[in-house]
Amino acid sequence: xxxxxxxxxxxxxxxxxxxxxxxxxxxxxxxxxxxxxxxxxxxxxxxxxxxxxxxxxxxxxxxxxxxxxxxxxxxxxxxxxxxxxxxxxxxxxxxxxxxxxxxxxxxxxxxxxxxxxxxxxxxxxxxxxxxxxxxxxxxxxxxxxxxxxxxxxxxxxxxxxxxxxxxxxxxxxxxxxxxxxxxxxxxxxxxxxxxxxxxxxxxxxxxxxxxxxxxxxxxxxxxxxxxxxxxxxxxxxxxxxxxxxxxxx
Amino acid sequence: xxxxxxxxxxxxxxxxxxxxxxxxxxxxxxxxxxxxxxxxxxxxxxxxxxxxxxxxxxxxxxxxxxxxxxxxxxxxxxxxxxxxxxxxxxxxxxxxxxxxxxxxxxxxxxxxxxxxxxxxxxxxxxxxxxxxxxxxxxxxxxxxxxxxxxxxxxxxxxxxxxxxxxxxxxxxxxxxxxxxxxxxxxxxxxxxxxxxxxxxxxxxxxxxxxxxxxxxxxxxxxxxxxxxxxxxxxxxxxxxxxxxxxxxxxxxxxxxxxxxxxxxxxxxxxxxxxxxxxxxxxxxxxxxxxxxxxxxxxxxxxxxxxxxxxxxxxxxxxxxxxxxxxxxxxxxxxxxxxxxxxxxxxxxxxxxxxxxxxxxxxxxxxxxxxxxxxxxxxxxxxxxxxxxxxxxxxxxxxxxxxxxxxxxxx
Numbered sequence: 001x002x003x004x005x006x007x008x009x010x011x012x013x014x015x016x017x018x019x020x021x022x023x024x025x026x027x028x029x030x031x032x033x034x035x036x037x038x039x040x041x042x043x044x045x046x047x048x049x050x051x052x053x054x055x056x057x058x059x060x061x062x063x064x065x066x067x068x069x070x071x072x073x074x075x076x077x078x079x080x081x082x083x084x085x086x087x088x089x090x091x092x093x094x095x096x097x098x099x100x101x102x103x104x105x106x107x108x109x110x111x112x113x114x115x116x117x118x119x120x121x122x123x124x125x126x127x128x129x130x131x132x133x134x135x136x137x138x139x140x141x142x143x144x145x146x147x148x149x150x151x152x153x154x155x156x157x158x159x160x161x162x163x164x165x166x167x168x169x170x171x172x173x174x175x176x177x178x179x180x181x182x183x184x185x186x187x188x189x190x191x192x193x194x195x196x197x198x199x200x201x202x203x204x205x206x207x208x209x210x211x212x213x214x215x216x217x218x219x220x221x222x223x224x225x226x227x228x229x230x231x232x233x234x235x236x237x238x239x240x241x242x243x244x245x246x247x248x249x
Numbered sequence: 250x251x252x253x254x255x256x257x258x259x260x261x262x263x264x265x266x267x268x269x270x271x272x273x274x275x276x277x278x279x280x281x282x283x284x285x286x287x288x289x290x291x292x293x294x295x296x297x298x299x300x301x302x303x304x305x306x307x308x309x310x311x312x313x314x315x316x317x318x319x320x321x322x323x324x325x326x327x328x329x330x331x332x333x334x335x336x337x338x339x340x341x342x343x344x345x346x347x348x349x350x351x352x353x354x355x356x357x358x359x360x361x362x363x364x365x366x367x368x369x370x371x372x373x374x375x376x377x378x379x380x381x382x383x384x385x386x387x388x389x390x391x392x393x394x395x396x397x398x399x400x401x402x403x404x405x406x407x408x409x410x411x412x413x414x415x416x417x418x419x420x421x422x423x424x425x426x427x428x429x430x431x432x433x434x435x436x437x438x439x440x441x442x443x444x445x446x447x448x449x450x451x452x453x454x455x456x457x458x459x460x461x462x463x464x465x466x467x468x469x470x471x472x473x474x475x476x477x478x479x480x481x482x483x484x485x486x487x488x489x490x491x492x493x494x495x496x497x498x499x500x501x502x503x504x505x506x507x508x509x510x511x512x513x514x515x516x517x518x519x520x521x522x523x524x525x526x527x528x529x530x531x532x533x534x535x536x537x538x539x540x541x542x543x544x545x546x547x548x549x550x551x552x553x554x555x556x557x558x559x560x561x562x563x564x565x566x567x568x569x570x571x572x573x574x575x576x577x578x579x580x581x582x583x584x585x586x587x588x589x590x591x592x593x594x595x596x597x598x599x600x601x602x603x604x605x606x607x608x609x610x611x612x613x614x615x616x617x618x619x620x621x622x623x624x625x626x627x628x629x630x631x632x633x634x635x636x637x638x639x640x641x642x643x644x645x646x647x648x649x650x651x652x653x654x655x656x657x658x659x
Contacts, residue, residue, distance in 0.1 A: 069570050078561075086559040096554035100573050109568065110558035155554075162558060 346402020
């Protein structure tokens, strides 16, 4: 609806809190993401960054605070949750492709069953996406027959097939062999430049520097610092950010 | 650009060629005690085999099984209605043949196996006398017709191609009620009470009913046991643990003796139906536990990925977790179906006469009293062979399915 809508946030998180038993995993996390923005979330392991992006499509339930995605507030109503999930694509660290289905079936499954597309439409779209991620020729193979990098690209195509407005990436390159990281990052870069709203948890600082509009640093369940890549890498304000950067750069 | 790469002609690792003598010396006669063991075992094996074979050849009891083949196959099913079991079997054979042509693979293996066995049995059946009052086809002719239906169906389906897919699936779904209808009669056909059924026919009906009915029930129980609703979960756990805690014989007795007391009009419930209910309820509990094992082996990420794509709980279960879980437990499920097939012989104790029951009756027939040593060895060997053919077929199917799954996993 919104012509350019560049100022309008598509994701609003306000004071999101989450506990695992007594462990306070997310502490008053607030974040607004604009349409078309690419936000990279980084931080040491256990800082709650994966948990946070998983609350955005309700793979994790938050106990306090508000999450509004594309104008839909996340409530316990399963219809709201399903509506949000249709708008939000997700790519996982472990790919999570369906091993009993071919690449093509992996990609067309949700469009056919959730979007109620015909098989023909769904397959046409799937081939277009496979072309985009550069593995059209693997369409009839099973995930187990592909390399890790190829599997992750299929996973990206599978998420894109639902034509989501937002893409969440949960450490998409962490389970890959080093020589396969680039092929996945290249796909993500192209996607970022095409104007997709993206939220990426990643340790790939090169990627963050190159395509992120904003970097969010989390530690111990809190957002400690956020800013443009320039600010973040050259002039971090928080001590913990400095320590983190000194360890990984 | 393309540099010539020499390819190995075979993908197998080169094997060292060794002669027979060399192999014998290495594996059987390497030391003095190996020599002794080899010689002793060889003696025992030769003795056993030769005495068994010579007994087989001279055994006087073989006619018992073969002259009573009608009893073994259909027990007291009326002789003038025997065309009905034949029609039912012909229907199944035709569907099997058509499926073979359409789907190939495992189905074709089974169909061709059945065709070969039919032809072989057809030749054996030349020796069978016609029964007095028999209106059905002679056994040998019928077996040849079965083979023709199998092979012909296969060829026909190949000609027609994929158009046949849905009609055939629907035909299979209707085949079970159709077979029961043909055997029992009713609409236009004279009714044949189920108490007249028996022999291999009964065994197969019990086994197929048990497998077909316990499968959905077991899957539902497995899903129920993992449900987040406490009432459903508790019910499923109680049911599964109760049934698994008692032997099948007990469940059969309960079905035969207690069910009529509890259910309205219970006395009139058919004894065969009661046995089917008991076998189904029993098998479902074990099946549920096997399927649950499969469900637990599915990583959490699979469900998360499906939910993140917007699939709802039912779609996630039917499209993602259940298919993977069932694939994972194919060998266990087939093992269970083989066990169920053989366990149906326990219905003898509630008065049904299945294949085993028929054999027991034949052995006791007065005309064999004069046969030295009785005829029970020969008769039971024959029915053992029948059980074996079916069990072995199931086991081969399982093997093929496993291989196919392994191949898709690379």
